[in-house]
Every structure is written in structure tokens, then in C-alpha cells.
Amino acid sequence: MAAFDVNTGVTFDPKRFLVSLFQAAVAAADPDRIIATHLPPKPRGRTIVIGAGKGAAQMAAALEQAWPGPLEGSVVTRYGFSAPTQNIEVLEAAHPVPDEAGLRASQRLLQRVSGLTRDDLVIALICGGGSALLPAPATGLTLADEIAVNEALLASGAPISAMNTIRKHISAIKGGRLAAAAYPAKVVSLIVSDIPGDNPALVASGPTIPDGSDRNDALALIGAYGIRLPSVVMTHLKSPEANAPRPDDPCFADNEVHIIASAGVSLEAAAAASRRQGIEAVILSDAIEGEARDVGSVHAAIAREVATKQRPFRKPVVILSGGETTVTLKAKGKGGRNSEFLQSFALGIAGVQGIDALAADTDGIDGSENNAGAFCNGSTVARMRSAGIDAKVALADNNTWTAFQAIDDLFVPGPTGTNVNDLRAILVREADMC
Incomplete structure (x- = not known):
């Protein structure tokens, strides 16, 4: 959903902004x-x-x-x-x-x-x-x-x-x-x-x-x-x-x-693209590994801290990270490591305004489906509930593709022709831009 920026007087579209960072990261590895x-x-x-x-x-x-x-x-x-x-x-x-x-x-x-x-x-x-x-x-x-x-x-x-x-x-x-x-x-x-x-x-x-x-x-x-x-x-x-x-x-x-x-070069390109659009960017790491849902909950905690307490970074800011998380399969749902990361992230920021995120594989494919990843914000869990999806159950069942597909928040750029691992971009902005 687009948002009106009271400071600039122009319409700001968080999804379009996050996609521009993904495109900059991919272009750096073209x-x-x-x-x-x-x-x-x-x-x-x-x-x-x-x-x-x-x-x-x-x-x-x-x-x-x-x-x-x-x-x-x-x-x-x-x-x-x-x-x-x-x-x-x-x-x-x-x-x-x-x-x-x-x-x-x-x-x-x-x-x-x-x-x-x-x-x-x-x-x-x-x-x-x-x-x-x-x-x-x-x-x-x-x-x-x-x-x-x-x-x-x-x-x-x-x-x-x-x-x-x-x-x-x-x-x-x-x-x-x-x-x-x-x-x-x-x-x-x-x-x-x-x-x-x-x-x-x-x-x-x-x-x-x-x-x-x-x-x-x-x-x-x-x-x-x-x-x-x-x-x-x-x-x-x-x-x-x-x-x-x-x-x-x-x-x-x-x-x-x-x-x-490499992921490091592409993250720097994404950060530069954010700064050109007037939003500061920070890179946590280009080598993050671990269970996708655990990494998602940690990123959510950082985003909440910025949104509510202006620490460790001041908003507006884009928090970037790269690397490759993993998924331990416990069920046979549809999903991938980026949608699993985002599902956990969405649960961690549920109800918090002013946070938007994109997690995607730079090759254009996350898991076995045709999406690179997905988008989420503070309303994601509620929108899934309205669509008949229990976000916690979907995460437990490794069925995160289905959950994001139900609310039309999959990111499907198609094959990109390169592969420098995953890009996670989290935008934390003023709530009155929502």
C-alpha cells in the first residue's frame, strides 16, 4: 500500500522502494x-x-x-x-x-x-x-x-x-x-x-x-x-x-x-540506492546463517527497537542483511527460506506501524515455487487471519508460500541471471507516513 509522506508532500510506496533496492543489488552482480x-x-x-x-x-x-x-x-x-x-x-x-x-x-x-x-x-x-x-x-x-x-x-x-x-x-x-x-x-x-x-x-x-x-x-x-x-x-x-x-x-x-x-558488493549497491532516495541504510552482515525462523525473529526484534525506541538506529532507515539461512523441514508445505524468514518476522512485528520488509533470493527463486520471496509489514498477520490463514500454523507447517500467496504478497521478479544469495531489506519509517 502506498503512503503519503507529510514531510515531502509526495506519495511513497514502500513496496516499490524495497524492489528498487533488490534491483540495485541484482544489477551490481549483472x-x-x-x-x-x-x-x-x-x-x-x-x-x-x-x-x-x-x-x-x-x-x-x-x-x-x-x-x-x-x-x-x-x-x-x-x-x-x-x-x-x-x-x-x-x-x-x-x-x-x-x-x-x-x-x-x-x-x-x-x-x-x-x-x-x-x-x-x-x-x-x-x-x-x-x-x-x-x-x-x-x-x-x-x-x-x-x-x-x-x-x-x-x-x-x-x-x-x-x-x-x-x-x-x-x-x-x-x-x-x-x-x-x-x-x-x-x-x-x-x-x-x-x-x-x-x-x-x-x-x-x-x-x-x-x-x-x-x-x-x-x-x-x-x-x-x-x-x-x-x-x-x-x-x-x-x-x-x-x-x-x-x-x-x-x-x-x-x-x-x-x-x-558477491553478496557484500550487492548489499553496498542496495545501501547506495536507498541513500540516493533520501533514506539512510545500514548493513548488519553479508554472511548471516542459521534457521530462517530464528533469524527472522532476531531481525524483527531489531526493527521493533528502531520503530519504538529509535535505537540502535534512528528512523527512517533501511536495515540490510545477506547470507543464506536454512530451513529444517518438519512438514510438507510450500515455502522457502525467505518466506519462512518473513513469516517469523511478520509474527514479530505484528501490529507495529511503520515497518515494511522484503526478503528475496537474488536469483529470482526461493524454494521450489516461482517467487523470489515476499513482502510483509505490521498488518501481515492480521491480513492472513482475514484470508483464513493462521500465521503461526503456517510457519510450523513450512507452508509460508501458501500464506503469502493468500494475501498477494509474494515477490515474483522471474529469473535474474545472477545469484549472490539472499537480500533482506527492512524499512523502518515514521508511523505518520502510513
Whole structure:
């Protein structure tokens, strides 16, 4: 609902304002803007492009426009997230649960990098979503095993860093193995990070970037989060064959890794967009993790404190945060981590005027539905009640998509072509603007 600002005499629309911040955050990670500034030198031999993630097709299209010579290759993205390219093959597969198309795509990428020489160059375009899009079961495992692992991880409440550490030790392509297959060609990885802390080896489970973790780290995480995996997977993880290549392996010595976009950069862009519109902005963190409903209740407490006591920030102000929360599934409702965050947030600010919020995934998809996230304000819980939805029950049932859909507060921007994790924007303003 639009509001009249008695100070400026103009109509202020909180939703439109919050969307403008989301758009600024996404634009800061736009492949067309960032790929051209991170091009490696041309090789004497061939240029092969490989990639995976929900923004991989857009990255490939941008690279084609910027690259000063011939290139070829393949990238894989989620169904419906493709983009037109001329020389780079775009494959589509399932996300967040892998499928046969993803298995074929993994095999295609491995074929692309086989038989290369020291004169050749591999450019890897990696962004969030690549873990599910590149299923490649280790020897002795099947696609069904990898699907079971993915489903268990998604339901576990484990942070994305823990999930990707486990994934890379049951894979024939993750954990640096794709780059190892390209040796002796040089591999330059251009990374759009969706990982809190921006460890490039964890983005898409690091198909071209090794890290120092081993199978014992994976087993420790499985125990810590109580994750139940198929017995054949556990047997594999207990064998030395599960260990991924080490960073000091000579096959990685000449490779380069560049993070070209991240949550921190996008949050700064959102803050700048807010200030241009006359509203101060503060960034809590670009690396917030934890159970979505718990993070939501903490953000609600901060927003209430600002709204009622003008601390720790003075209103009007936009409170921004990024990172990736998790959802421990306890029921089979429709939802995602951003709508779950907002449902908890809405319960925490119920009845408080002057607070509006948007929580959304910068790739355009939150969970398995077509929304990136949702909006809420102090009237959200009451409006849900009028629509026949008990907000507390919806949260308990992991059915938050249904709750926000009932009051027409889903945010559906469509695929954005990038992925730098979640954006949470909370506007706290004077109540007389309502």
C-alpha cells in the first residue's frame, strides 16, 4: 500500500522502494557489467568454456560478447533459466534435486575438458545452484544415491557450506575434480559467490577449485547435523577414495580464481540506492546463517527497537542483511527460506506501524515455487487471519508460500541471471507516513 509522506508532500510506496533496492543489488552482480572486467589473456590454443549455476547461461552470453576471439564450450543451468548464446552450448537440468539431464550435463562438461594441452585455456563460469545441476556420482554410487543425499541435505537445516562440503566427497566432478580433468590446460574460474564468507571452493561445491577438507570433515558434519544418508554413501565416505584432490596438487598450480560478484558488493549497491532516495541504510552482515525462523525473529526484534525506541538506529532507515539461512523441514508445505524468514518476522512485528520488509533470493527463486520471496509489514498477520490463514500454523507447517500467496504478497521478479544469495531489506519509517 502506498503512503503519503507529510514531510515531502509526495506519495511513497514502500513496496516499490524495497524492489528498487533488490534491483540495485541484482544489477551490481549483472554478468554483462562484470564479466568484461575479468577476462584472462587469450591463449595460444583453444578457449574452452564450462560452467554451472542458475546464472551460468547469462554469464556465458556475456562472455561471448566480451571475448576477443573464438571460443566453445558448455554450461548447465536450471530449467527455464537459459539465455541465447552463439557458440557456447547451454544445457538445462533440475534444481534443487538433480535429475538425469544434470548427469548428462556433467558428462558433457568432463568431455569438453578432456584431451587439452598447455596451450589451451579453460574459463569456468561458476555460480550458485551448480551443486544440484552437476550430479556425477563417485564410483560405486548412482544418481539415485546422489538424489537421496541432496534431499537429506535440503531437509537437514545444515548451512550451505556444510552441505557443499559433504557433496564434494561423493562426486566425480566436484571438489576440484573438473579442473583436474582439464590438466594440463590452465583453468581460470570466474565465480559469482552465493556462499557466506565467499569461499570460492564452496560455491557450487567447487567443481574447479579444491579446498583442504577431506572425507573426515564430511563425516563429522553428517554426525553434527544428524543427517541420515544411504548406507552405500556412508561406506563410500569411509573409504580413502572419497577424498577430493588437495589444493597443493600440482595440477592446480597455474590456475586462477576470481570472485567477480558477491553478496557484500550487492548489499553496498542496495545501501547506495536507498541513500540516493533520501533514506539512510545500514548493513548488519553479508554472511548471516542459521534457521530462517530464528533469524527472522532476531531481525524483527531489531526493527521493533528502531520503530519504538529509535535505537540502535534512528528512523527512517533501511536495515540490510545477506547470507543464506536454512530451513529444517518438519512438514510438507510450500515455502522457502525467505518466506519462512518473513513469516517469523511478520509474527514479530505484528501490529507495529511503520515497518515494511522484503526478503528475496537474488536469483529470482526461493524454494521450489516461482517467487523470489515476499513482502510483509505490521498488518501481515492480521491480513492472513482475514484470508483464513493462521500465521503461526503456517510457519510450523513450512507452508509460508501458501500464506503469502493468500494475501498477494509474494515477490515474483522471474529469473535474474545472477545469484549472490539472499537480500533482506527492512524499512523502518515514521508511523505518520502510513
